[in-house]
Amino acid sequence: MDPEARQPILSLRGISKYFGGVHALENVDFEVYPQEIVALVGDNGAGKSTLIKIVAGVYQPTKGEIYFMDRPVEIHSPHDAQNLGIETVYQELALIETRDVPANFFLGREPVRGRLGIFVDRKKMVEDTVRTLKDLGIVLPHLRTLVRYLSGGQRQALAIGRVMPWGGKVIIMDEPTAALGVRESRKVLDLILQLKEKGCSVIVVSHNMRHVFNVADRIVVLRGGKKVGDKKKNETTPDEIVKLIVGAEML
Amino acid sequence: MEHPELSSQEERYVEPSFAVRLARNQLAALLFILFGMVMVLSLLTRTFLTANNIFNVLRAFSWIAIASFGQSIVIISGGIDLSSGSNMAFSGIITGMLLNSGYSITFSVILGLAVTLLVGFFNGIMVSKAKLPPFIATLGTMSIIRGFCYGMTEGWPIRSLPRGFLALGQTDIHFFLWRIPLPAILMVIFAILCFILLDRTKLGYHTYAVGGNEYAAGLAGINTGRVKNIAFTLSGLLAGIGGILMTARLGVAAPTAAQGYELDIIAAAVIGGISLTGGEGNVWGALIGAAIMQILRNALVLLGFPAYWQPAAIGAVIIGAVMIDMYRKRKV
Ligand SMILES: Nc1ncnc2c1ncn2[C@@H]1O[C@H](COP(=O)(O)OP(=O)(O)O)[C@@H](O)[C@H]1O
Ligand SMILES: [Mg+2]
Numbered sequence: 001m002d003p004e005a006r007q008p009i010l011s012l013r014g015i016s017k018y019f020g021g022v023h024a025l026e027n028v029d030f031e032v033y034p035q036e037i038v039a040l041v042g043d044n045g046a047g048k049s050t051l052i053k054i055v056a057g058v059y060q061p062t063k064g065e066i067y068f069m070d071r072p073v074e075i076h077s078p079h080d081a082q083n084l085g086i087e088t089v090y091q092e093l094a095l096i097e098t099r100d101v102p103a104n105f106f107l108g109r110e111p112v113r114g115r116l117g118i119f120v121d122r123k124k125m126v127e128d129t130v131r132t133l134k135d136l137g138i139v140l141p142h143l144r145t146l147v148r149y150l151s152g153g154q155r156q157a158l159a160i161g162r163v164m165p166w167g168g169k170v171i172i173m174d175e176p177t178a179a180l181g182v183r184e185s186r187k188v189l190d191l192i193l194q195l196k197e198k199g200c201s202v203i204v205v206s207h208n209m210r211h212v213f214n215v216a217d218r219i220v221v222l223r224g225g226k227k228v229g230d231k232k233k234n235e236t237t238p239d240e241i242v243k244l245i246v247g248a249e250m251l
Numbered sequence: 252m253e254h255p256e257l258s259s260q261e262e263r264y265v266e267p268s269f270a271v272r273l274a275r276n277q278l279a280a281l282l283f284i285l286f287g288m289v290m291v292l293s294l295l296t297r298t299f300l301t302a303n304n305i306f307n308v309l310r311a312f313s314w315i316a317i318a319s320f321g322q323s324i325v326i327i328s329g330g331i332d333l334s335s336g337s338n339m340a341f342s343g344i345i346t347g348m349l350l351n352s353g354y355s356i357t358f359s360v361i362l363g364l365a366v367t368l369l370v371g372f373f374n375g376i377m378v379s380k381a382k383l384p385p386f387i388a389t390l391g392t393m394s395i396i397r398g399f400c401y402g403m404t405e406g407w408p409i410r411s412l413p414r415g416f417l418a419l420g421q422t423d424i425h426f427f428l429w430r431i432p433l434p435a436i437l438m439v440i441f442a443i444l445c446f447i448l449l450d451r452t453k454l455g456y457h458t459y460a461v462g463g464n465e466y467a468a469g470l471a472g473i474n475t476g477r478v479k480n481i482a483f484t485l486s487g488l489l490a491g492i493g494g495i496l497m498t499a500r501l502g503v504a505a506p507t508a509a510q511g512y513e514l515d516i517i518a519a520a521v522i523g524g525i526s527l528t529g530g531e532g533n534v535w536g537a538l539i540g541a542a543i544m545q546i547l548r549n550a551l552v553l554l555g556f557p558a559y560w561q562p563a564a565i566g567a568v569i570i571g572a573v574m575i576d577m578y579r580k581r582k583v
């Protein structure tokens with residue numbers, strides 16, 4: 001099945017993003033096809049997180065258009081992105097340290113019960129959290145534990161686990177294996193492959209070439225805010241990608 | 252399943268020991284301190300544990316406690332409200348002026364509360380829209396509202412308030428053998444309402460989230476400005492309610508009333524384990540914090556210390572309580 005034969009599910013055209021004088025992104029085109037895993041790579045400061053946050057509704061592009069399932073869309077807020085079916089695991093994890101596991105798991109999307117629709121359905125929150133964590137094989141201490149007391153790996157697992165139940169069509173993960181050991185990283189990579197099996201598209205940012213070549217169908221390289229490479233995995237090599245990341249002139 | 256939190260997951264993972272959970276529970280620690288104070292005082296004095304004295308203590312801290320529930324909501328959302336003392340005086344003055352112009356009690360009280368609610372809303376707008384630091388925004392309104400209190404009354408206290416109004420602060424409700432002051436009953440009702448709001452509603456979850464990590468709350472799609480706005484508005488309203496009860500009890504609406512109370516109100520929350528960094532604590536802590544402060548005042552009087560020393564003792568308690576709280580969090 002050749003993904004190129006279909007229309008992209010998400011397409012960014014001519015995206016630029018300026019922070020004052022800093023050109024974080026310059027005229028970037030970026031597509032994601034259905035059931036495709038795209039690795040987004042580049043040096044620190046290349047603009048990866050900025051690109052991801054534009055798709056996630058955190059930043060508005062200075063220039064350019066976004067198409068989702070062939071329709072032009074404006075993503076003004078994280079809420080808009082969620083409503084389109086775009087789920088994001090941020091590099092900063094975006095957890096509330098002073099709250100417990102279920103409160104973080106459902107952050108901003110707490111289920112409600114009763115006619116008024118204002119009371120949180122804590123029982124459902126706990127049950128769904130337990131079920132999802134179990135399905136994913138994520139091991140956490142007691143659910144009432146505040147995130148403050150979780151380890152780096154546990155936090156990352158929670159941040160990844162909580163985007164899973166929402167039926168997102170595009171899942172974005174910004175450096176999801178950064179805080180993880182070898183075995184935990186393996187689990188995340190497996191999860192990414194499972195998501196693809198289930199019909200999702202995944203955008204994953206990583207610095208680890210082994211991880212990238214393990215899961216990605218296509219690799220997009222950013223350098224200094226510009227797209228300098230867009231290669232199918234089986235038509236490139238880790239060497240070529242590294243050269244694109246650092247820039248040929250440096251070699 | 253009765254306790255879903257104790258199911259499946261926990262079979263595989265060790266729950267923290269009872270001692271650790273107790274130490275993590277700030278309410279338990281606070282109640283322990285409160286209980287200790289009551290024990291010592293009833294041993295040292297014959298008057299402390301009389302119904303009369305207890306109800307006087309209750310009456311005396313109920314206004315502060317009610318205002319500190321609103322303050323707690325703001326602090327939990329990551330802010331601070333320095334205008335609550337001024338708001339307490341302001342609701343009394345607006346209501347007093349309307350009463351003396353012949354308006355009905357209901358109308359006057361509702362308008363007095365509406366005005367402080369608006370002050371709170373204005374605080375919220377300054378913080379959420381104009382992005383002013385809460386400390387600065389409410390420092391400004393603290394002074395502006397105090398200025399209105401003086402200006403509108405030309406510095407004169409408003410007296411001869413109608414009896415029906417005074418009853419709000421002076422009525423006792425018969426309950427079994429006791430006559431419980433109405434303000435104390437209202438205090439408990441507002442504590443329950445605020446607890447439900449914070450602990451059980453979506454808005455409450457979002458309030459903790461915004462105070463715990465505003466950026467993360469925003470990324471999760473929470474409208475952080477709206478949450479802050481509501482917190483400040485509620486703080487204005489609850490300070491107004493405290494002010495009405497205070498005015499009704501004292502029988503006079505003075506422009507100088509409740510001066511410096513904002514610090515007591517904040518202290519009650521802080522003693523109660525509500526962290527000034529936001530995202531933590533609950534109104535029961537604020538209630539117990541207010542109680543601890545008032546019992547301390549009462550104790551100093553009963554034990555024969557001159558009242559002039561009270562601020563020093565309160566200050567020591569604030570520092571002690573926060574140190575214990577920090578130590579506890581680092582330890583467990
Ligand atoms: N909110 C911001 N304000 C100003 N500059 C920013 C902001 N976010 C990112 N930048 C700048 O944009 C560039 C790209 O950053 P980023 O997207 O985080 O890179 P990456 O994730 O690839 O490491 C950097 O120069 C960074 O300093
Ligand atoms: Mg980044």
